[in-house]
Each structure stands twice: as C-alpha cells, then as structure tokens.
Amino acid sequence: MSGPAAETPSAIQICRIMRPDDANVAGNVHGGTILKMIEEAGAIISTRHCNSQNGERCVAALARVERTDFLSPMCIGEVAHVSAGITYTSKHSVEVQVNVLSENILTGTKKLTNKATLWYVPLSLKNVDKVLEVPPVVYSRQEQEEEGRKRYEAQKLERMETKWRNGDIVQPVLNPEPNTVSYSQSSLIHLVGPSDCTLHGFVHGGVTMKLMDEVAGIVAARHCKTNIVTASVDAINFHDKIRKGCVITISGRMTFTSNKSMEIEVLVDADPVVDNSQKRYRAASAFFTYVSLSQEGKPLPVPQLVPGCGKPLQSPGT
Amino acid sequence: MSGPAAETPSAIQICRIMRPDDANVAGNVHGGTILKMIEEAGAIISTRHCNSQNGERCVAALARVERTDFLSPMCIGEVAHVSAGITYTSKHSVEVQVNVLSENILTGTKKLTNKATLWYVPLSLKNVDKVLEVPPVVYSRQEQEEEGRKRYEAQKLERMETKWRNGDIVQPVLNPEPNTVSYSQSSLIHLVGPSDCTLHGFVHGGVTMKLMDEVAGIVAARHCKTNIVTASVDAINFHDKIRKGCVITISGRMTFTSNKSMEIEVLVDADPVVDNSQKRYRAASAFFTYVSLSQEGKPLPVPQLVPGCGKPLQSPGT
C-alpha cells in the first residue's frame, strides 16, 4: 500500500476501539462513524500544516470529499486505524489522503477498509470569510505536483457543476406505496450543539457526514427492511459553512436501485433559526450507495424502485 | 473526618456537572437533559425496589411523568443534584418523587429547579409483556398511603383519557406563512442505538423525553427566533415500549400561545423498520410549555399564533 507514509512531520494517525454506539444492531460499524474519523484526521493535519509558518492563524474547513468506497465491513471491538497525509497544496487549498485499516486485536488480522481524499480551505481565525494562503508542501518526486494539480482542477470543475444541480428537495407525499421514492424518503432535524463544532463555532465536516449517512441508512432500511451497510459515497461537496445554533435538516431519498445496491441522494439545509436576517440555505449534498445483507452477512437482492407515488408537493413542509 | 457514607436503601442521589453539550447556545441547560437525569434516578430506585424480594426478576419501565415545572434555569458549570425516593406503591406500579437542585460550586448557591413525580411498572425479564407485583413500601404516617392512592387513581383516569386523544399527527403543508402552526412544526427521526436502551433492549424513558424536548425547542425557536427555555411539561404518557432497532419519529407543533408562553404538542411514533410484521405505533405524547428570553434572561413577549396555513395533507409524509 503506498498511501500516506509513516509519521513524516506531515502525517498523522488516529486509532480508536469501535464501540456499540458506533455500529448498527447487527454489529457493523456505520459508514458515518468512519467518515467522521477520516475528517477528524484530515482537519488536524491540514490545520497544523496551514499554521506551520508565521502569519495569520487559521482553521482548515472541509470543502470536499472525493468518492470513497467501503471495501470491507468493520465490527464492534475492532480497532480503527486512520492515517492521513498531505499530498498536494494549491494556493488556497490542501489535499489530504486518508487510509483506514481495521485491526482485529484478538487475531491480529488487518484489513484495508477505506481510502479517501479530502480538500480543505484555510479560513482566518479573525475573519472567517477570509481564505488565507497555504504554505507549499515539498514533493519527493517532480510528477507529484503535476498529478496533484490535475486532481485539483478536476474537482474544481465538478464542484462548480454540482452547485447548479441543487435546486430540489425531498417532497412529502400522500399515502406512499411500498417501494416508491416517497415510501422510504426520510428527513431529520438536528440542533447544532457545542460538540458538533470547531473552536470557531462551525460544524465539523465529519459531523455533517455522519448525519448524512444516518439518514441514508434509514432510507435504505425502510426500502429493504433488512440489515443494510454503506458501500460507497459519491463526492460530497460542502457549499457553505454551518454556524453554531443553526437547525440543520438532512433529507434523503432513493434515486436508483440495481439488483444489488441502492443509490440515495442526501441534501443538507441549514436554517439560522435565531438570526432573522439569514435565510435557509443548502450546505452540502451527496449520493450514498447501500447494500442489503442477510443475517450471515451475504448480499441480498434489493427490491426494485417503482415509479408510482402519491401526490407530490411543490415546497418543503416538515 | 471519616470517608464518604453509604446511601440509605430507599433513596438515591445522582449528581453531575453540566457541560456545554447539555445546554443551548445561551448556556441554559436543556429541559431534556434534566428530564433524562430525573428518569435515570427513577429507573434505578424503582427497579431496585421491585427486585427487593425473592421472586421473578424484573425491570421497571416508565409509564407516566406527572406535570413538572422548571422553576429556575440551570447553567453550564453548575452541579445538578437529582434525588429520588419512593412515595407510593400500588399492586402493579411504583410512584417516585424526584427533586432537582442546582448548585453553583463557586458561590455555594443552591436552587430548587424541579420537582417531578414518575410512575413505573415492573416488567418480567423472562417475558416483557408480563407485569409483576410490586412489594409494598412501609409508610411512616397512615395518611401517606391514602394520599398516594388518590394520586394513583387520578393518574389512571387521565392516562385512559389521553389514549383516545391521540389520533392526529403533524401534517406537512405547502408554503406555510410566518406564525402559523405549519411554519414552525418540526419532526426528527432517530435510529435507536444500544446506549439508548436498557439491558433488555427497550428505550429508556429519559432518552425519549430528551428527544421530545429537543423537538419542542426547535418548534419554539422557529416560532420566536429568540433564546427559548422549557418552562414546564404537562403529563407525559408512555403508551407502549420502543424496542432496539426501531426508527422513532418525534413530531412537534405549536398548539397555543399566550403573551408570555408557547404550548407545543409532541408525539412519538415508533416504526419497527426491520420487522415487517409490526406496524408503526404511537409510543408517547406530551405538551411542553416554552418561554422566550432576551439576551439578559428577561421574558420576552411571544408572537401570537395565527390561524392561516397552507394546504394540509391527510396522512404522514416525511
């Protein structure tokens, strides 16, 4: 495995035992738990790097997570090892690569469970609307910079595209029929608390991703009525920061089913309840892919999505 | 000075420092945090009492909380003292009285913040649908038994009445106008996890109450757009147990406003997602009263609820 090298000053490793609350009833660790740890490692290493030279102090805010696959399931009692390294810097952003291993400390078995790429942007501590400059990393090979630049340009393009796609929202529907989109669509509200936030009062990207995975999982479970696990997450874009005190609504709906998997769109909207001057806005969006498992952990066929529905509405309700 | 004393068998005291996560942005501890501690004390003392004689082992399940007032606010850094004692037993139920004090350990000031009365029912560990008999308590005065019996009869009557009132549900609505019921109504879904449950796989009553208060607070904040705090909770009735693995939907809507306060109805519905054989059912319901506070902690006038709305729906959507 190439990935991030061992403990150069620019690498970091988090490890933690998986507990019952990290997992579903069948003992499989939630994809959201893993995404949250990945983001914590990314936030530490990129904040550390962006403050490594004298100058204005800053905090690194998550801007985007590239598509990531969940290669093998993790279970309660296993130790998750999350290692992160910086692989590219542009003038105003940092690319972090993260590997996740699961270790069964009783048998010694280790498995690669995830590889992820995250993009961070340094925001000034004095003025959170000001993006600072990123100190350049030193590349060990010439090509690394060039390859990094290509990844940077590609994600920039994709981010701009998704900005346009985000007009719609989950619509409540009358008497939904089984296996329709309306039948399984779900949304939850969450009042942002202190533990959800960075020192500067913004929600950690990892907290948002954990809630997104939770909603996607409920949509998948309602559709299948079986044990379901996260198989992959499409690129997640963070369009705007979420402040402490906001109420966030996370909505999910099934957009596609194949024989073996389900695709669920998840939207995050923030509502600055107490601040009358600001309107509700779209903060993040992504597509999650889930699979259905039997009690023995074997893949099960997924009920196909049927087109019918109830009576759709034009605007958000609940 | 000798070491710490042991507790008496018939009383229990829980205390804990209030942390940032227990409170809202203004530093006021959530009513739900306090309700959860009250229920933990009640569950310990009633389970202990019901198992105090030889016979079948049981766990005490919360059946009802009487109306309770939040007499003074509690703040981050203060110590909550929750003390509980058994005050009455009928053949199949236990009445527990709980007092909550807040202590400022820097100034030594103590304030009574709550008095609550809870009713528990002992369920057999072998068969959770079987209600066991409660060992009688010894009363220090004759009248105590008679007074307790009256409270028991009164709550039994009220419980039966509320069973009939619970047909309706929060309805999503098109384009709600400000200050209407539809404008502030909110609901959240929660996937029941291991830490939410007793050893026997049922959700703690306190966990449910904390979620109910959270939804009520979001409804109140959406209506007022100010700092809001729980003033009181009407009797909460627990109609049915909630099993591990359920998805619960907690819905709240404004039902009444006076000049100084808001009344919010909260309903809890449980959906045994993975178990196809069981339908969604009403698990609990209550009315919460909230007040609006200025930044200095003074009561503010509440915007009046207006009758208009959008287009209501007939059945649950989201």
Added chain:
Amino acid sequence: MSGPAAETPSAIQICRIMRPDDANVAGNVHGGTILKMIEEAGAIISTRHCNSQNGERCVAALARVERTDFLSPMCIGEVAHVSAGITYTSKHSVEVQVNVLSENILTGTKKLTNKATLWYVPLSLKNVDKVLEVPPVVYSRQEQEEEGRKRYEAQKLERMETKWRNGDIVQPVLNPEPNTVSYSQSSLIHLVGPSDCTLHGFVHGGVTMKLMDEVAGIVAARHCKTNIVTASVDAINFHDKIRKGCVITISGRMTFTSNKSMEIEVLVDADPVVDNSQKRYRAASAFFTYVSLSQEGKPLPVPQLVPGCGKPLQSPGT
C-alpha cells in the same frame, strides 16, 4: 416515608447506570470509565471546598491520583456509586478519598470495586497560573491531620522524581516481532473538544485518564489477544494543564510482564496546533496493570515480553 434527603456538605455521591458504551465486548466496564467518574466526584467536592470562603473564585485542577486497584469487575446494567470526601488539606492542595461500589439492582448485590485518593490544586479563575490558598478542613481526630501530612509529603517527593523520568516516547518500529514491546505499542491522538473541558477551557483530568486507559487496553489486547481488564493504576501525575483546541497524543507500551499481569506505561503529550508560540509538552504519565481473562472470567497466563524488536525509526511517532 418522606422525600429524599439533602446531601451533607462535605461528601458527594455520583451514581449512574453502566451502559454498553462504558464496557468492552465482554461486558466488563472499562477502568477508564470508572476513573472518569472518580475524577468528576473529586473535582466537584474540591472545587466546592476551595470556594467555601469569601475570596478569589477558583477551580480545582487534578494534580495527582494515587495508585488504585480495581478490586472486582463491574458489568453493563449495574449501578456505579461513587462517593467522595475530603480527607486532608495542605496550604495549596486538597486530598480527596473516593470509594466506588457496584450495585446489581436485580439481585441487590453490592461490591467494593475501587478506593482512590486524588490531589487537587485550586487555580484562580482570573489567572489560571496562580495557585490560591485552600481553606483548612476540620478533623474529627487529632491524628488525621498528622497522617494526612505524611501522605502529602510522600506524594510531593514522588511527583518530583517522576518529572525526570519522562524523556522518552513510543518509537514506531519496522516489522516488530510478536511479544516484543514494539509489537503491541500503540498511540492515539485526540482533538480536544468543548465537552472535554471545564468551564475555563482546560481538559478534565478524568477525560485524560479515560483515554490513557483506552490506549493501555489496546496495548494489552494486542499482546494477549484475549479479553483483558484493568487491574490497577499506578500513581498518575499531571505535569501540566491541557488547553481547549490542543491535539493530544496518548502513547502506551508494555514495560513488564509477570505470569498473571502486564504493566503498561502511558504518556500524554499535548500539541497546541493553532498556537505556534508553544511547543509540544508532556502533560501526564502513568503505569497501568492489566490482567487477561478467559471467556468464563478466569485469569489466564500472560505471554512473556521478549527483548528483541525490529528496526527502530528516527522520528517520533505513531
């Protein structure tokens, strides 16, 4: 029976039901969970005492925990009773003794699980680098003061010694061989969040101890590959405070094995990521003793530590 009694001024009692997240996969409550509750009780009673006279307000910071044994295991569903009392005061420090009982509320069985002694120092709220004076306690017997003074002098001496011992750190090693120090050594990093801290922005001693126990447990499990539990903790010294926003690295390595037990050294280093002016520093250190248990809870022989290792690395690490 009258209502619940008020607590006496000089003692405090915390109790709480043990939940799945408090325990390992075998259902044994983590030593770290118990250490955290012990410290919460100690912090409440010593902060209360140090503010009991008029004068500058302060918060009691944990300076040291004396060696403590875990006398019997605690399980999920049991109630932990933690009671604390002040047993000695010097001019600038407070000694707190804490007892922990486990209660099985189904059978009524109670067991003593821990006795611990903690030392606190009052820090001014206005200037956290200033140590205030402690109001004297009243002793019921003359000898108590003299005995306390001896304990005070003994711990002061030991604290000074350990300061010198703390130069080294866990070094990652290539291809470690089974049963060597390098094979089981582990470290985790943690970004300090609001809920980890006191009102004044410093990490609670109990939070640090819980993380230390977690790392020690991973080291022990990697070495033994069995169910392991905390048997005792050697004196824990807190050399320096940890501020909010720091990243802390907790590292553990096996230092000794006997036939029945393992000794693990745990070091805590704090890194003020955002604050460039301050260097990484050693915040705490301790030795934990673990035992290995069979599935029936019987002690198992421990594999002996072997001297060999792999190829050491030059840079600090994992």
